[in-house]
Amino acid sequence: MKTSIKTDYAIHSLMLLAKNNNEMSVNELAKNQDISKSYLAKVMQKLSNANIVQSTEGKSGGYKLTKPPEEISLSEVVKIMEGKINVFECLDDKRNCKIKKRCKIHFAFKNSYQKMLKELEKTSIKDILDPELKKER
Amino acid sequence: MKTSIKTDYAIHSLMLLAKNNNEMSVNELAKNQDISKSYLAKVMQKLSNANIVQSTEGKSGGYKLTKPPEEISLSEVVKIMEGKINVFECLDDKRNCKIKKRCKIHFAFKNSYQKMLKELEKTSIKDILDPELKKER
DNA sequence: ATTAACTTAGATTTTTATTATCCGCGTTTA
DNA sequence: TAAACGCGGATAATAAAAATCTAAGTTAAT
Numbered sequence A, B: 001m002k003t004s005i006k007t008d009y010a011i012h013s014l015m016l017l018a019k020n021n022n023e024m025s026v027n028e029l030a031k032n033q034d035i036s037k038s039y040l041a042k043v044m045q046k047l048s049n050a051n052i053v054q055s056t057e058g059k060s061g062g063y064k065l066t067k068p069p070e071e072i073s074l075s076e077v078v079k080i081m082e083g084k085i086n087v088f089e090c091l092d093d094k095r096n097c098k099i100k101k102r103c104k105i106h107f108a109f110k111n112s113y114q115k116m117l118k119e120l121e122k123t124s125i126k127d128i129l130d131p132e133l134k135k136e137r
Numbered sequence C: 001a002t003t004a005a006c007t008t009a010g011a012t013t014t015t016t017a018t019t020a021t022c023c024g025c026g027t028t029t030a
Numbered sequence D: 001t002a003a004a005c006g007c008g009g010a011t012a013a014t015a016a017a018a019a020t021c022t023a024a025g026t027t028a029a030t
Helices: A005-019 A026-033 A037-049 A074-082 A104-121 A131-136 B005-019 B026-033 B037-049 B074-082 B104-121 B131-136
Strands: A053-056 A062-065 B053-056 B062-065
Touching: A005 A026, A005 A037, A005 A062, A005 A074, A026 A037, A026 A062, A037 A053, A037 A062, A037 A074, A074 A104, A074 B104, A104 B074, A104 B104, B005 B026, B005 B037, B005 B062, B005 B074, B026 B037, B026 B062, B037 B053, B037 B062, B037 B074, B074 B104
Parallel strands: none
Antiparallel strands: A053 A062, B053 B062
């Protein structure tokens, strides 16, 4: 059980946008992280659709945050990037669990996932903007 | 982000063992759930190695619980079946995150996963043994 | 003692999901 | 009007998960 690399890309891209007050293009973001540009483009699209970043099209376009980094929690990012999550198999429709609504396994896993998100709410993009690096210089 | 089907198989098998006080073979367990026998065999092996069930070999062998179902939490099962979990990609070594120990992302995700497990500790195999079915009859 | 039903463990294959790439289009700036 | 960008769909490559296969060792009954 792990998060997709998309969540990783998203978090690090948001961090870059937070550091750089300016707009950044996918190209810049990808180069900065040394990752696939076209894949990152998808990630940025998702963030854009979720209104966590704003895009400007055309030449010299790019992305910028729609709100200050302290207002973007990891929970929010995870929810956007991981999409509809089925922490327990039973939660999606592969096994046709007939008592889904009353299923206690379902209930327990759903709750536990909520607790996870709740914990992630405590940390914002600003919080993780490595202040330790500054200290070390 | 979701748990593997192995966790699903494990939980349901433990439930079956809890209901059936007797030993059950992989064959019986698989038929009962209508799933792959040889794959379930792997799952049961893991549970056996983790000492959550006990196996007896040879003809008329099978598995039984090593402790009462109220003492087996979903947290325990998840930990066994999902193995070393990387809720955040950064936690494993794909990206060579140099500051792992001090990384705040790492820290946040680790914590959130702990919260998830803690919540799952509250529910035991006994708890999910569908008492609602009994009520409805 | 031999057979049948079982667990164990490794190796291999199949299937599915994730990650990455590609392409054509619409938009903006120089 | 060309260059640099975002958008979104389609497709390909890769990796991981799930399933299957095989051979061995164990026990109980015949």
